[in-house]
Structure formats: C-alpha cells, structure tokens
Amino acid sequence: MTGGLQRVASTVLLVVVSFLLTALILWVSGYRVGTVLSGIIQGSITATGAATSTIRWTIPLLLIGLGVVIGFRAGFFNIGGQGQFYVGACSALVVSLGWREGPVPLVIMCGMIAAILAGMAWSLLPGYLRVQFGTDEVLTTLMMSFIGALVLQYLTAGPLRNPSGTGQTAASERIPEAFRITDSSGVSVTALLLVGGVAVLVWLLLERTRFGLTMTLVGRNPTMARWQGIDVRRVGLGTFALSGALSGLAGAVELYGPGARLVTGFSPEVGFTAVVVALVGMLSVWGTVVAAVFFGGLQSAILFLPIVTDLPPPALVLLHGMVAFLVTIKFRAVRRRRTGPAAKPVAG
Amino acid sequence: MTVPSGPASAEVPAVRCRSLGVSFGTVQALHDISLDLAAGRIHALVGQNGAGKTTLAKVLGGLQAPDNGTVCIAGNQIPPGDVRAAKSAGLAMVHQHFSLPPSFTVAEALELAAARPESHSVYRRTELYRRWQNEVAEVGGTNVLATRIRDLPVETRQSLEIVRALASEARILLLDEPTALLTPAATDTLFERLRGLRDDGVTILIVLHKLREVAAVADTVSVLRDGKLVLGPSEISGVSQGQLSDAIVGPAPDADRAIAVEAAANAEQQLLLELVRVSSRESAFEPGLASIDLTVEAREIVGIAGVEGNGQRSLVSVIAGLSAVTEGSVLLGGEEVTRAPPARRRLRGLRLVPFDRNSEGISRSAPLWLNQSALRLIGRRRQFPLISLRQYKRQASEAMDLWRVRYDTVAQPAESLSGGNVQRLVLSRELASGLEVLVAAQPTRGLDFSATNFVRRSLRGLRDAGAGVLLVSSDLDELFELSDRLFVMYGGSIVARFNAPYDRQAVGDAMTGALR
Numbered sequence: 001m002t003g004g005l006q007r008v009a010s011t012v013l014l015v016v017v018s019f020l021l022t023a024l025i026l027w028v029s030g031y032r033v034g035t036v037l038s039g040i041i042q043g044s045i046t047a048t049g050a051a052t053s054t055i056r057w058t059i060p061l062l063l064i065g066l067g068v069v070i071g072f073r074a075g076f077f078n079i080g081g082q083g084q085f086y087v088g089a090c091s092a093l094v095v096s097l098g099w100r101e102g103p104v105p106l107v108i109m110c111g112m113i114a115a116i117l118a119g120m121a122w123s124l125l126p127g128y129l130r131v132q133f134g135t136d137e138v139l140t141t142l143m144m145s146f147i148g149a150l151v152l153q154y155l156t157a158g159p160l161r162n163p164s165g166t167g168q169t170a171a172s173e174r175i176p177e178a179f180r181i182t183d184s185s186g187v188s189v190t191a192l193l194l195v196g197g198v199a200v201l202v203w204l205l206l207e208r209t210r211f212g213l214t215m216t217l218v219g220r221n222p223t224m225a226r227w228q229g230i231d232v233r234r235v236g237l238g239t240f241a242l243s244g245a246l247s248g249l250a251g252a253v254e255l256y257g258p259g260a261r262l263v264t265g266f267s268p269e270v271g272f273t274a275v276v277v278a279l280v281g282m283l284s285v286w287g288t289v290v291a292a293v294f295f296g297g298l299q300s301a302i303l304f305l306p307i308v309t310d311l312p313p314p315a316l317v318l319l320h321g322m323v324a325f326l327v328t329i330k331f332r333a334v335r336r337r338r339t340g341p342a343a344k345p346v347a348g
Numbered sequence: 349m350t351v352p353s354g355p356a357s358a359e360v361p362a363v364r365c366r367s368l369g370v371s372f373g374t375v376q377a378l379h380d381i382s383l384d385l386a387a388g389r390i391h392a393l394v395g396q397n398g399a400g401k402t403t404l405a406k407v408l409g410g411l412q413a414p415d416n417g418t419v420c421i422a423g424n425q426i427p428p429g430d431v432r433a434a435k436s437a438g439l440a441m442v443h444q445h446f447s448l449p450p451s452f453t454v455a456e457a458l459e460l461a462a463a464r465p466e467s468h469s470v471y472r473r474t475e476l477y478r479r480w481q482n483e484v485a486e487v488g489g490t491n492v493l494a495t496r497i498r499d500l501p502v503e504t505r506q507s508l509e510i511v512r513a514l515a516s517e518a519r520i521l522l523l524d525e526p527t528a529l530l531t532p533a534a535t536d537t538l539f540e541r542l543r544g545l546r547d548d549g550v551t552i553l554i555v556l557h558k559l560r561e562v563a564a565v566a567d568t569v570s571v572l573r574d575g576k577l578v579l580g581p582s583e584i585s586g587v588s589q590g591q592l593s594d595a596i597v598g599p600a601p602d603a604d605r606a607i608a609v610e611a612a613a614n615a616e617q618q619l620l621l622e623l624v625r626v627s628s629r630e631s632a633f634e635p636g637l638a639s640i641d642l643t644v645e646a647r648e649i650v651g652i653a654g655v656e657g658n659g660q661r662s663l664v665s666v667i668a669g670l671s672a673v674t675e676g677s678v679l680l681g682g683e684e685v686t687r688a689p690p691a692r693r694r695l696r697g698l699r700l701v702p703f704d705r706n707s708e709g710i711s712r713s714a715p716l717w718l719n720q721s722a723l724r725l726i727g728r729r730r731q732f733p734l735i736s737l738r739q740y741k742r743q744a745s746e747a748m749d750l751w752r753v754r755y756d757t758v759a760q761p762a763e764s765l766s767g768g769n770v771q772r773l774v775l776s777r778e779l780a781s782g783l784e785v786l787v788a789a790q791p792t793r794g795l796d797f798s799a800t801n802f803v804r805r806s807l808r809g810l811r812d813a814g815a816g817v818l819l820v821s822s823d824l825d826e827l828f829e830l831s832d833r834l835f836v837m838y839g840g841s842i843v844a845r846f847n848a849p850y851d852r853q854a855v856g857d858a859m860t861g862a863l864r
Contacts, residue, residue, distance in 0.1 A: 205732075208734045208735060209733070210725045210731050211731040211732060213718060213721070213725050214725045214731070216714065217711055217714060220712075220714045221707070221710075221711035221712065223708055224711045226670060227670070227690075227702050228690075228694070228723060228725075228726065229690040229691040229694035229723070230722075231690075231691060
C-alpha cells in the first residue's frame with residue numbers, strides 16, 4: 001500500500017510543481033499571481049455557478065478519460081477522443097432532428113446508442129489497423145480525430161445548418177427542448193447518475209471481469225498472453241471499441257445536456273485534456289474521477305478568469321500544457337523503470 | 349595497509365576480495381565474502397539460482413557497488429562500483445546475455461570494445477578488417493568480420509563476447525553462465541578455448557550450473573549458498589561431486605517432495621497428440637517444418653533432440669496454434685485442431701512450457717496471482733460475469749504453495765522471482781488439472797541443480813499419472829534420462845528416431861546432419 005501512496009503523492013507533487021512553474025511564468029510576464037490564483041479558485045469553486053460549471057466540464061472529461069484508461073489497460077494509446085466525441089455528438093444530433101416527434105426516452109436512448117456506435121466505429125478503424133498491421137495507433141487515432149472535426153464542420157455548415165442562425169460560426173438547429181437531460185448549466189441528477197453509473201461499470205469491467213484481467217495481461221505482455229491462448233487481436237478490437245464508445249457517449253451527453261445544438265469546433269480541447277486526465281489519474285478509474293474534477297475546475301476557471309483579470313484565456317492553457325508535459329515525463333520514467341535494467345531481479 | 353601496485357607477481361592473487369556485503373532491500377544477496385583467486389587458473393563458481401553468483405561477478409567487475417568490503421584486482425584496490433577502474437586493472441566481463449550491438453558488423457563491434465582504438469577519427473573498412481583478422485581467426489575466419497552481430501549463430505556470438513573481452517586486453521575474464529545457451533559441442537569448444545587462454549596466463553572466473561561442466565573445465569571450485577561462501581576456492585581434484593552438491597543444496601535440503609500431478613487422462617484415449625505430414629512456413633530464425641509425422645501417447649515422454657534453430661520452435665508453435673500449418677493436420681486427443689485457435693487447444697488439454705519463460709511464460713510486471721490465473725481467463729462466452737478476485741488469489745497462492753514457489757505476497761510482480769521460482773510458477777499453472785498433453789520446451793534451461801531435478805521429477809510424475817509429454821531440449825543427458833522415444837530434428841524435418849538405450853554417437857551424428 002505504501003507504494004500506492006507514494007504514487008499518489010508524486011502525482012500530487014507534479015501538479016503542484018506545474019502550478020509553481022506556471023505562476024513563475026505569469027509573474028515574469030508581469031501578471032499578479034495572487035489575483036490569478038484567487039481567480040482560479042473563484043472560477044472553479046466559490047463564484048456563483050462556478051461549482052456547477054466545474055461539474056459540467058467534469059462530465060465529458062471523465063467519460064473520455066475513462067475511455068483512455070480502458071485503452072491503456074490493454075496497452076493501446078487512444079488519443080483520438082476528440083474526434084470520437086464529435087462524431088458521437090453528430091450521430092445523436094442526426095437521430096434527434098430526424099425523429100423529432102418520437103417518444104422522448106426512446107429518442108434519447110436511440111441517440112445515445114447511435115453516438116456510442118459512431119464513437120466505436122471511429123476508434124475501431126485505427127484499432128483494426130493496429131491489430132492487423134501494427135500501425136501505430138497514436139498517429140491513426142489522432143488523424144481520425146481531425147476527420148471527426150471536419151465531419152462536424154460539414155454537418156453544422158451544410159445539411160444541418162440552422163438557416164436562421166446569426167452567430168459568426170456555423171451552428172446546427174437546436175434539438176427539441178424535451179430531449180434535453182439538463183438545462184444549459186449542464187448539470188442534472190440524470191446526467192450525474194449516468195456518468196457515475198458508467199464509472200462504476202468501467203471499474204467493474206476492468207477489475208472484476210475475466211475480460212478486464214485479460215486486457216491487463218495483453219497490455220503487459222502480449223507474447224505471454226498469446227502463449228496462454230488469449231486471442232490478442234480480439235481483445236485489442238474489443239478494447240478499441242469500448243474506448244471509442246465512451247467518447248461517443250460523451251458527445252451525446254454534451255448534446256442532450258448543455259449543448260442542445262452543435263457549433264463548429266465546440267469544446268475544442270476536451271478530448272485531448274481527457275488524455276492528461278487519465279494520466280494524472282494514474283490510469284485507474286477512481287484516480288481518473290478525481291483528476292476529471294480537478295481539470296473540470298480548471299476548465300471552468302479558464303472561462304471565468306478574463307472577468308477578473310486581464311489574463312487572456314490561453315494563458316491558463318499553459319498550466320494544462322505544463323501538467324501534460326510533466327505527467328508524460330513521469331509516465332515514461334515509470335515505464336523505463338519497469339522494463340529497464342534497474343528492474344532486473346536479484347539473480348545469483 | 350599498503351596497496352601494492354605494478355605488475356602482478358606470482359604471489360599476488362588476480363582477484364582478492366574481503367568481507368563483501370551486498371543487500372537489495374531486505375534481501376542479503378552477499379554476506380561477508382572473502383575470496384582469493386590465484387592468477388593463471390580457471391576458477392569455477394557454482395550455486396543455486398539466487399545464491400548470489402551474478403551479484404558477486406558484478407561486484408568484482410565494478411558493475412555493482414558493495415555495501416561494504418573491498419575488491420583488489422591484480423593487487424590494485426578498486427573503488428566500489430567503478431567499472432572503468434576494474435577494466436583498466438585488466439578485468440573484463442562476459443555477460444550472461446549478449447552485449448555486442450546487434451546492428452554492428454563484427455569488426456565494428458570489436459573496434460568499439462578495443463582498449464586502444466585507432467587514432468583516426470575516420471575509419472576505413474579495410475583497415476578495420478586487417479586490424480581484427482587475427483582475433484577472429486578462431487571463431488570463423490576473416491569473412492565473419494563483415495557479418496552483422498544479429499546474423500551470427502548463438503555460439504559464434506558467445507565466442508565473440510570472449511574475443512571482445514580480450515580485445516580490451518584483459519588478463520582476468522569473468523564469465524557469467526556462458527554455457528546456458530550453448531549446445532554440448534559448442535560448450536566443449538568454449539572450454540577448449542578457455543584452457544588455451546589459461547595456458548597463456550589469463551585468469552578465468554566462470555559461473556556454471558552443471559557439475560559435469562565444472563569437472564570438465566575448472567582448476568578450482570567455490571560454492572555460494574544464500575549469499576555466503578560455503579566452500580572453496582578448493583582444488584577440483586580434492587572435492588567429490590557429492591561434496592559439491594551437498595554444499596550447493598545445503599545441510600537441510602528443503603525436501604522437494606515429488607508433486608502428485610493430476611492428469612485428466614481419459615482411459616479410452618491413447619493417442620493424445622498426432623501430427624500428420626505437417627509443414628509450415630519458415631520464420632525469421634528457423635526453417636519451417638517439412639512433412640513432420642509425430643505421435644505422443646498416454647504415459648510416455650517423447651524427446652525432441654536437435655541443434656537449436658532446426659525447427660523446434662516452429663514445431664512447438666504449430667502445436668500451440670501460434671503459427672499456421674501449410675499442409676497436413678494436427679490432432680489433439682483424436683480431435684482435429686489444425687485450424688483451431690490456441691484457446692480451443694488449451695481447453696482440449698494442451699499445456700505448454702514455453703522456450704523463454706521470462707518473455708513467453710510470464711508477464712514480468714503483472715502480479716503473481718494474475719500470472720498464475722492466466723489459464724482461467726480463456727474461452728468465449730464467459731468474459732463478462734463478475735468474478736471474485738479473492739478466490740482467484742486464494743487459488744493462485746494454494747497452487748504456488750503446492751509447487752513451492754518462494755514469494756512474499758501474491759501481489760508482487762513476477763519479475764521479483766528468481767529463475768527457478770519463475771519456472772515453478774509456470775509449472776504450477778500449466779500442470780494443474782485438465783492437462784492431457786504437455787509440450788515442454790527447454791524446461792530446465794538456466795536452472796540450477798535442484799530446480800532441474802525438480803522439473804525432471806515433475807515430468808516423470810506427469811507421465812506416470814497418465815499424461816503425454818513432448819520434451820524439446822538441447823540437453824542430451826536430459827533427453828536420454830527422460831525420453832521413452834527420441835526424435836532428432838534437422839533442418840525442419842525429423843531425420844532420425846531412436847528407442848532407449850540411446851547411442852550418444854548416433855544421436856549426435858543425426859543432430860549435425862551427418863545422417864543425410
């Protein structure tokens with residue numbers, strides 16, 4: 001257990017160091033660090049509606065982040081959550097606009113299933129390339145992500161464009177108000193139950209099923225798994241499908257929740273932040289929940305900060321980047337230690 | 349204390365260490381080791397896995413700093429853990445695993461390791477070849493110079509490791525289990541070479557596993573047990589084999605009772621494994637199979653002999669379902685499984701001890717219990733019901749206790765086990781109930797004396813319980829001792845079949861292709 005505590009402590013330390021480094025850069029650039037810090041706390045917790053906004057951003061980060069955790073468990077790095085999120089939202093939108101008169105629960109259910117299937121499809125193509133030809137999934141999932149963003153752009157600027165829209169960016173028509181599971185704050189009991197239920201299910205899948213244990217073995221040593229009679233390709237495809245499904249679902253929750261319509265390039269970085277969320281969460285389900293709340297708060301603060309300081313919003317993205325940078329180094333170092341010469345057993 | 353310097357005189361031991369102690373965490377790997385190795389002789393170091401042999405070699409070579417104690421090489425005291433100092437004092441290590449860069453040609457690799465590299469900053473190939481042609485004359489002639497390390501056969505790489513060590517102008521060689529990967533013939537060649545070096549005045553410390561090899565090559569022998577020096581260095585002529593093995597195993601042998609193996613032998617089925625004219629594609633390392641006919645019946649051990657790389661790996665992967673059959677058919681217990689996935693074969697009673705236990709047999713970073721439970725995870729339609737981890741862990745610890753795996757908790761990673769314990773872990777998984785046929789590939793390679801005996805006893809116990817065993821090994825003694833029938837593979841086919849009693853000469857001829 002002390003090993004586990006140590007890992008938690010080192011991750012917390014890493015986040016603190018990121019804060020300090022960011023503060024240093026802001027200070028050197030002439031901003032008042034105290035104001036910025038209090039702005040972050042206001043924007044994520046204390047200001048009116050800030051806590052709600054934190055939870056609103058936690059939801060997509062958690063769903064996509066759990067997808068990343070699933071991928072990692074079997075040794076795959078699915079960083080294309082953004083695109084899977086977009087195509088999921090698009091599919092739910094198509095279902096909802098195409099079946100406006102349908103019974104509400106059924107339409108929502110169909111929309112979510114469509115989103116899950118779309119996310120799966122977006123992730124299964126890189127997954128197939130990976131298990132069949134060994135194509136690096138980091139590249140393919142990332143490329144698929146751009147295609148997903150273009151699909152969204154095409155739909156919102158083309159077939160599903162709201163002709164009466166006045167905004168500067170193209171947006172779709174709104175879905176009927178009855179389909180929404182939250183108001184525009186993005187938080188409701190339904191949404192929280194849904195996300196909490198998904199987290200519990202993912203935990204059960206990873207830690208308490210044969211499939212989860214199989215994924216662990218495949219992720220740690222595919223050669224040994226093959227000798228044990230495990231169908232490594234099937235496990236790989238299943239992992240990619242599940243991972244993409246969660247990102248797709250996040251897209252549907254976004255549409256039925258705070259969004260109500262889709263705007264070209266909405267929430268442009270949740271899918272990528274979610275990768276950092278999973279890494280900071282140490283690739284465990286409950287760690288990812290905590291990390292998602294933390295990054296949800298930061299996201300909320302980023303939107304709030306321009307109100308209290310003259311800080312441009314991208315300045316806080318610096319903090320994101322810093323955490324991502326440090327957590328990646330730590331992750332590589334742990335991997336090196338795990339496989340490197342220092343890990344050799346005491347042999348005689 | 350005065351530290352003598354300058355060239356080693358006859359009285360100064362080549363290697364002298366005093367009160368060496370090393371611990372890793374709570375494990376005391378070396379305990380108060382004091383040792384003098386006389387110059388110009390071959391010294392053998394033996395002991396069980398985990399006795400501290402490799403650690404001692406590393407400390408002497410400066411790769412591991414001792415917690416306390418001193419090391420003197422040729423009279424010069426070496427600062428703890430200083431590889432360069434050990435090297436410049438004239439000591440070179442030949443590691444258990446190969447250390448030459450695989451993508452280099454032989455000449456490039458030797459130049460890299462040379463004590464005095466050429467002064468040019470730009471190399472010319474012909475000059476490199478001229479410089480190193482004498483050194484490689486013994487390992488395959490000058491045309492080997494342009495070959496890349498990765499393309500060389502195992503025994504040539506082994507010899508090159510020694511050439512590399514000598515290229516650094518070493519006067520003291522440390523060889524850590526150099527015979528682990530060698531065929532008997534290559535081992536003899538290696539020993540011949542070592543004797544030649546000894547006669548030239550080189551001091552050699554060699555870590556060995558097999559007592560037969562100790563008797564064949566060593567002048568003196570030392571035994572490590574649990575990190576302590578329990579015997580030697582003594583003249584080999586003054587120690588009997590019995591004394592040696594007693595010293596290795598210790599006064600209280602941990603009474604490895606034979607494991608009562610449960611084999612699910614169904615009485616009516618006699619023919620457990622059958623290959624009918626099986627061929628397969630060649631792999632990067634091996635010829636494919638060429639029309640192999642093979643049967644394994646209940647209550648027998650069938651041995652497969654052969655120089656490594658003659659299709660043994662292809663044979664095992666075809667039976668396991670890991671590589672495709674191009675022609676012919678494979679039957680398990682009378683059922684055709686030629687195209688069946690590995691999982692079906694596993695469920696049908698096939699069990700495997702893979703060639704390389706550390707990469708194919710276990711997942712090093714996964715916890716012990718998960719490694720032990722791997723076979724419970726396969727099969728369709730049972731993937732998603734919830735399972736009880738507590739039950740999995742309990743069953744794993746029961747099985748590991750039965751097989752006497754030494755561990756602290758079921759949650760520790762498998763890489764924390766020593767070689768013999770890893771093999772026990774593999775056996776505890778593969779030899780559980782449901783077994784009908786076992787394919788054991790090099791099951792005792794790299795294992796110490798008592799672990800080897802343990803594995804052999806287990807295989808015999810398995811046969812007596814009614815199972816069939818296919819034993820692939822490059823250890824002829826092992827094959828002769830265990831096999832009821834013996835096949836020899838050469839170039840992907842079975843070129844000879846023998847029944848006990850075996851004729852070593854005839855088997856050896858078949859292995860080298862002399863029968864063709």
